[in-house]
Amino acid sequence: MPSPSSAAEHIQDLGAYVSASPSSFHAAHEAARRLETAGFARLDELDPWEGMAGKYFMIRDGALIAWVVPEGAGPVTGFNILGAHTDSPSFKLKPKPTIGSQGWLQAGVEIYGGPLLNSWLDRELQLAGRLVMLDGTQHLTATGPMLRFAQLAIHLDRAVNDGLTLDKQRHMNPVWGLGSPGDVDLLAVLAQHASGGQGVKAAEIGGYDVVMADTQPPAVFGARGEFFASGRLDNLSATHAGLAALIAHASRTASSSAPIAVLAAFDHEEIGSNSRSGACGPVLEDVLVRISDGLGATVSQRRQALAASFCISADAGHAVHPNYAERHDPANQPVLNGGPLLKINANQRYATDANGAAFWARLCARAEVPYQEFVSNNVMPCGSTIGPLTATRLGIRTVDVGVPLLSMHSARELCGVEDPHRLAKVTELFFRTVA
Template identity: 65%
Template sequence: MFFADFAAFVTASPSSYHAAAEVARRLEAAGFSRLAEHDAWPSGPGRRFVVRDGAVIAWVEPDGAGAVTPFRLLGAHTDSPGFKLKPNPSTSAAGLLQAGVEVYGGPLLNSWLDRELELAGRLVTRDGAEHLARTGPMLRIPQLAIHLDREIGQGLVLDKQTHTQPIWGAGDPGDVLDVLAADAGVATADIAGFDVLTAATTPPERFGRDGVFVASGRMDNLTSVYAGLVALLDAPTDAAHTSVLAAFDHEELGSESRSGASGPFLEDVLARIAAGRGADDEARRRAFAASWLVSSDAGHAVHPNYPEKHDPVNRPVLGGGPLLKLNANQRYASDAHGAALWHAVCERAGVAVQPFVSNNRIPCGSTIGPLAATRLGIRTVDVGAPLLSMHSARELAHLDDLRGLAAAIGAFFAG
């Protein structure tokens, strides 16, 4: 049941905009109320959410919440590496129709070759209305045959401009926007703007002995969005804190956008929740000082074919449990207090914890954790599910780690 529901969630979320819409759909089905940012918000207990572009923030305001009631937040992100459709995207060469795309984030380029891809995202029409669209399997980036480059086996080098443009048709000229417009039920001539990305269309699958492994696109970071959503749906309404799921967009680009973790979205929402309780500035700061943010993003398991790339002592494995992510240079926000919190909630959930720290020769990436902690001053710990093939069009996880992450976040919200 867990895998089937997770697979359905990922399949429904080929873009950050679709992911936010799927989170919203599931929240509404569970009785959460959708709020608009330009409206006045209700106060008092309730289960509510708001969507900003490809990001969504949802919360459970408990009975009896007061001005200094703290927050327990789960931060994640909805976007994944890939390719984004350029303006004037319809091109052709050698009798084939192509789509002009720009690299989005840091995908493993070779993993996108010879896969059936779709286009998915949002169209905005001239009247300002937003429409979600997805094409289904439609595109492919064909790899050059070895017969035409005998050195390719010694090391594949792809030019991001000339070697990554997918094909989607043959023969007479065509407009790729026609396909997206037809799915959205609008006229191509009415499209005034679009944010459309590629996604691999192969559905999530279980494989390996006893089906313990999960292969899927976009597990960085839909694993965390899904775990946070599952946990929030079960969050208690009588807790001593407000439970919050904050799923941001644009983490793969650095989070600097109005819907990213460096933007004002989360601070805006928390301030409005606090104001609804009658909190002044001092009370809100007191609430923040007593709050916790768990920043959940995918992390690295030890690769069996490249063991030298990992720390020689701290060696997390697939199936060993969620990660506690640590970095001396604060690329992750975890500290000793955060470690204690994460160990406590995992113990309560009956889940093992694995520390992750990078090999000193290989600098690690970062997450929304340090960004949100810097902006809000809320104590933060960085965690996540271990993966192999991170940033591939098809990543690899262990099913027990996905279940364990959801259970640990559930214990975190339970208090």
């Protein structure tokens, strides 16, 4: 798959990636498909890894790590890592999910992360994720448009426009059909849609990780086509940028002194990253250690390699909102299509420091890409990213960046058409640049 060469091509390809990735498991699967098309080899964690020079990737649950080892790499060669995540705020299917009343079939869901609840109302939604069978085999499933959080009509709540209050237990149970819960099983529907519609036997499902996703296609719009609306831009915009950059980087002949380029797309960032496939878990360290082992590194040399390494933590950030400008820092107000964000926080909620900021500035200058600084209003504490987690866990120098958004954590977020492509351009340069 050729790397998108323009912002217009990149944004269309981002839309295709998002559409193919309604869950973290689908995002990892689609990334793997694209990597295999580009000549990357998939490695299994249960197998020995030998002869590390080349292009590889591995998948652990909803996370994917991909890397390119240049021919001249040795035991102390550093890693240049683009860190992102595959999950987004959503709703996750509960046990005994088939519920309902008053002749309606509903789904029992649990809130995943911090979705903007009202943005999910009155949309055509789908269920997507993985089914794990009793024999241990796994199958992806995606239903297509099937569910809806139906809002109460204004005639039955005359004060709704004065303030909408949604009870997470009572009001956030989507409808998906008509009938009695005793007559229909939602898992049977998921089973029918598994493996691209080939289906599996519902009685043989032993477990499932299934979330909801919006089904409205991504769209370019605006007076001059400057806006891009889509679900899951936080953080598939960065995962896709890293993927496109790594594939483009792999198509070039790297110098013998080039670092080992790594894309680390973690799962579970939206709920704290505390999992075997999250940034707090061992997945990245496991891969880096095995790459170093394959290059013949001693423990001391591996430490040298990590000291020479650098991580760009790429996660979506906030553009200034024209209707709520007072919620933003008065001096730092990023705009859409103004370039990727350099995210800064005095309390290390972002991992950026002066060294990282200077390195990012050099990269952007060389790539001829503008960038913007983001810092929170002091009375509006920011969230965090995988950046501080990676820096703390591995001691790798880290800087936090991202594409500016409006409507973050909405079912449908908004970015500028130019910014995702710019992030990919800087990332491709980063992959071949010694920090």
